Amino acid sequence: MIALYKMSDSLENQIGKLFQGVGYKTARFYSVNALLEQIMNPMVIITPAIYQKELEALQVPILPLSIRLDDIERTKEKKGLMNVSSKKCCVVASEEEIKWLKKEYDENPRIPLHFVSKEEFFSAGIQPDRVYVAPVWMKDLLTHSHSGTVQLIKPSLSSLISSIQMAISIDKLTASIAMERYQVEAIVKSAHDGVVAVDHEGRITVANEHAKKLLGLQDGVKGHKITEFIPHSDLMRILATGKIEMGDIATVMGRQIVINRFPVIVKGKIVGVVSSFKEITNIQKMELKLRKMLHQSGLEAKHRLSDIVGRSSELIKAKELAQRFAQTEATVLITGESGTGKELFAQGIHLASPRVLGPFVAVNCSALPESLLESELFGYEEGAFTGANKGGKVGLFELAHGGTLFLDEIGEMPLHIQALLLRVLQERTVRKVGGERVVPVDVRIIAATNRKLEEEIREKKFRTDLYYRINVLNVELPPLRDRLIDIPDLLEAIVNQFNEKRESKIVSIDQEVYTLFKAYDWPGNIRELRNIVERMVLLEEGTTLTVQSGEFLLQKLNRNKSQKDLSDLSIKVNERELIEAALKKYFNNKTKTAQALGVDRSTLWRKLKEYNL
Numbered sequence: 269m270i271a272l273y274k275m276s277d278s279l280e281n282q283i284g285k286l287f288q289g290v291g292y293k294t295a296r297f298y299s300v301n302a303l304l305e306q307i308m309n310p311m312v313i314i315t316p317a318i319y320q321k322e323l324e325a326l327q328v329p330i331l332p333l334s335i336r337l338d339d340i341e342r343t344k345e346k347k348g349l350m351n352v353s354s355k356k357c358c359v360v361a362s363e364e365e366i367k368w369l370k371k372e373y374d375e376n377p378r379i380p381l382h383f384v385s386k387e388e389f390f391s392a393g394i395q396p397d398r399v400y401v402a403p404v405w406m407k408d409l410l411t412h413s414h415s416g417t418v419q420l421i422k423p424s425l426s427s428l429i430s431s432i433q434m435a436i437s438i439d440k441l442t443a444s445i446a447m448e449r450y451q452v453e454a455i456v457k458s459a460h461d462g463v464v465a466v467d468h469e470g471r472i473t474v475a476n477e478h479a480k481k482l483l484g485l486q487d488g489v490k491g492h493k494i495t496e497f498i499p500h501s502d503l504m505r506i507l508a509t510g511k512i513e514m515g516d517i518a519t520v521m522g523r524q525i526v527i528n529r530f531p532v533i534v535k536g537k538i539v540g541v542v543s544s545f546k547e548i549t550n551i552q553k554m555e556l557k558l559r560k561m562l563h564q565s566g567l568e569a570k571h572r573l574s575d576i577v578g579r580s581s582e583l584i585k586a587k588e589l590a591q592r593f594a595q596t597e598a599t600v601l602i603t604g605e606s607g608t609g610k611e612l613f614a615q616g617i618h619l620a621s622p623r624v625l626g627p628f629v630a631v632n633c634s635a636l637p638e639s640l641l642e643s644e645l646f647g648y649e650e651g652a653f654t655g656a657n658k659g660g661k662v663g664l665f666e667l668a669h670g671g672t673l674f675l676d677e678i679g680e681m682p683l684h685i686q687a688l689l690l691r692v693l694q695e696r697t698v699r700k701v702g703g704e705r706v707v708p709v710d711v712r713i714i715a716a717t718n719r720k721l722e723e724e725i726r727e728k729k730f731r732t733d734l735y736y737r738i739n740v741l742n743v744e745l746p747p748l749r750d751r752l753i754d755i756p757d758l759l760e761a762i763v764n765q766f767n768e769k770r771e772s773k774i775v776s777i778d779q780e781v782y783t784l785f786k787a788y789d790w791p792g793n794i795r796e797l798r799n800i801v802e803r804m805v806l807l808e809e810g811t812t813l814t815v816q817s818g819e820f821l822l823q824k825l826n827r828n829k830s831q832k833d834l835s836d837l838s839i840k841v842n843e844r845e846l847i848e849a850a851l852k853k854y855f856n857n858k859t860k861t862a863q864a865l866g867v868d869r870s871t872l873w874r875k876l877k878e879y880n881l
C-alpha cells in the first residue's frame with residue numbers, strides 16, 4: 269500500500285494521479301492513529317519531510333518529500349524575486365530539509381540564500397529587508413498574516429517522479445518481505461507446539477496462542493521482557509550461552525511440558541532465542557493416535573493373551589506357556605490346525621513382551637508367490653527389477669524393527685526363502701533384493717504352522733537347520749473338537765462381540781444351540797465357529813439364539829453323520845439333547861426329525877425309547 273500522509277490537496281492529487289498512471293492506488297492519512305490501524309498491511313509512506321519525525325516509531329519505510337535548490341531558483345525566477353537584490357531571500361523549512369538544502373547550496377551557491385527553521389521564523393517574525401520562500405507543506409503552519417509574504421514552492425515533477433519510482437520499488441520489496449513474514453507467522457500460529465521467541469534483550473517478539481495458554485500469558489505481551497512473566501526464564505540463559513537445549517522437562521502451572529530452546533545467531537552474534545514446548549499428555553495422546561494408525565495399517569497387535577477365551581486345561585496351559593515365553597527374546601513356534609488361534613496367541617505374546625511398544629507385523633507365507641514373498645520380507649533397492657518402485661521398498665523385517673514379525677504358515681515357505689530367513693536369524697541383518705547394503709534389524713520372530721514340520725523335513729520340504737532355529741519354544745494349540753468344554757465360553761464371547769459391533773440384541777442362547785455345537789466336530793476350529801455364529805446372529809429375528817437359525821449347521825452335521833456310525837459320534841455328541849432339539853424344531857414330526865438327523869424312522873423310535881423321550 270502506498271500511503272500519502274498529511275499532504276496539501278493539490279500535491280496529494282498530483283501524486284495520486286502519477287501513481288494511478290502506473291497502476292497503483294494510494295490511500296490518504298491525516299493521523300498516526302489512522303495509520304496504526306493499517307499497520308499489519310505492508311506499506312510505504314510518502315510524506316512531506318516536515319512530518320517524517322512523527323512517523324519514525326511506526327517502523328515502516330518512509331519516503332520524505334522535500335524541495336530542491338532548483339525548485340527555489342525556478343520559483344525565484346518565475347516570481348521575479350531575483351531582481352529584488354536589495355532584499356535577502358530566506359528559505360523557511362524544517363531542520364531536516366534545511367540540512368539537505370544546505371548541502372546542495374554549499375556545493376553550488378549560485379544565488380545568495382539564507383535558511384531559517386520554522387521555529388526561528390516564528391520567533392523573529394517577518395523582517396522588512398527580506399523575502400521568504402517555503403515548501404508548499406508549510407502552508408498550514410503559516411498564519412494568515414504571513415500569506416502573501418511567503419512564497420510557497422512545490423517540488424518539481426521530476427523530483428516527484430523519482431520519489432514515486434523509489435516508493436514503488438520499496439513497496440515491491442516490502443510486499444515480498446511481508447509475504448515471508450506472514451508465512452512464518454502462519455507456521456508459528458498453526459504449530460501444535462507453544463512457541464515463544466525473544467530478542468537479544470529478552471523481549472518477547474513472538475508468542476503463539478498455545479504458548480500463551482500453556483504459560484498463562486495474556487494478549488499484548490509482545491515487547492515486554494519475558495522475565496516480567498517468568499522471572500527465572502531459561503531463555504535468558506540461552507541468550508548468554510548460545511547453546512541449544514532439547515527435551516528439557518519442566519512443570520509450568522501444574523502441567524508437565526517438554527521444551528526445546530534454540531539460540532538465534534546472526535553473523536556470530538546471539539540476537540534472540542526461540543523456544544518450542546508441548547504438554548507431555550499431548551505427546552502421549554499423539555503416541556496413542558500413532559498406535560491407532562499403526563493398528564489400521566496392520567502394524568499393531570490388538571489381542572492380549574487375556575482376551576483368549578476358553579477354560580479347557582489345554583488352553584489354559586498354552587496361555588501360561590505363552591505368558592512365560594513372552595518374557596524371553598527366543599523364537600516361538602506355534603503349532604495347531606487352521607483357525608485354532610495361532611495368530612491370536614502371536615499377538616498376545618507380542619503384547620505381553622517387552623516389545624509391546626514396537627510394531628507387530630504379520631505375514632502369511634503361503635499367500636504370496638516366491639518372488640514376491642522375498643521382496644516383501646527383505647525389501648528391494650531401486651531398480652532391482654523391472655516394475656520395481658522408484659526409491660525401492662522397505663521390507664517387513666525392517667518394518668518390524670524393534671517389534672515382532674509373525675511368520676504365519678511358515679511350513680509353506682519356499683526352500684530358497686528358508687535359506688535367506690536362516691541367514692537373517694543368524695546374522696540379524698537383512699540384505700535387500702538387488703542391493704549390496706546390509707541393514708541391521710532387531711526383530712523377534714514368532715512362527716506358526718498347521719503342518720507337521722517333522723514330516724516336511726522328511727520330505728525335504730523344510731530345512732532342518734531352520735526348524736531348530738525357530739522351534740526354540742513351542743506352543744501347541746489343540747483343535748476345538750478336543751476341547752469342546754471351551755465352546756460355551758467361546759459362543760457367549762462371540763455373541764457378545766457381535767452384540768457390541770452390530771448392535772444386535774441377542775440376550776440369551778438356547779440350550780439346544782450348545783448341544784448342536786458340541787455335536788459338530790469343527791474342522792475349521794474357532795474361525796469356523798465364529799463364522800457360523802455370525803451367520804446365525806444375522807438370521808435370528810428374536811432376542812434368543814436358537815437352533816432354527818442354525819439349520820444349515822444341522823444339515824451339515826447330518827451329512828457328516830450319515831457317513832459315520834452314530835455310535836462313533838456319540839463319543840462327542842450328547843445324542844439325547846440333539847434328538848430333543850430336532851424334535852422341537854420339527855414340532856414333534858418324527859419323519860422330518862429322522863430325516864434331519866439322517867437316520868431312518870425305526871432308529872429314531874429306538875433312540876426315543878432308549879432316552880425315554
Ligand SMILES: Nc1ncnc2c1ncn2[C@@H]1O[C@H](COP(=O)(O)OP(=O)(O)OP(=O)(O)O)[C@@H](O)[C@H]1O
Pocket residue numbers: 575576577578604605606607608609610611612613676716718758761794795798
Ligand atoms: N480362544 C479364542 N478366543 C477367542 N477367539 C478366538 C480364540 N481362538 C481363535 N479365535 C478367533 O478365531 C479366528 C481365527 O484365529 P487365528 O487367525 O488366530 O487362527 P490361526 O490358527 O492363526 O488360523 P490360520 O492357521 O488359518 O491362520 C480369529 O477370529 C480369532 O479371533
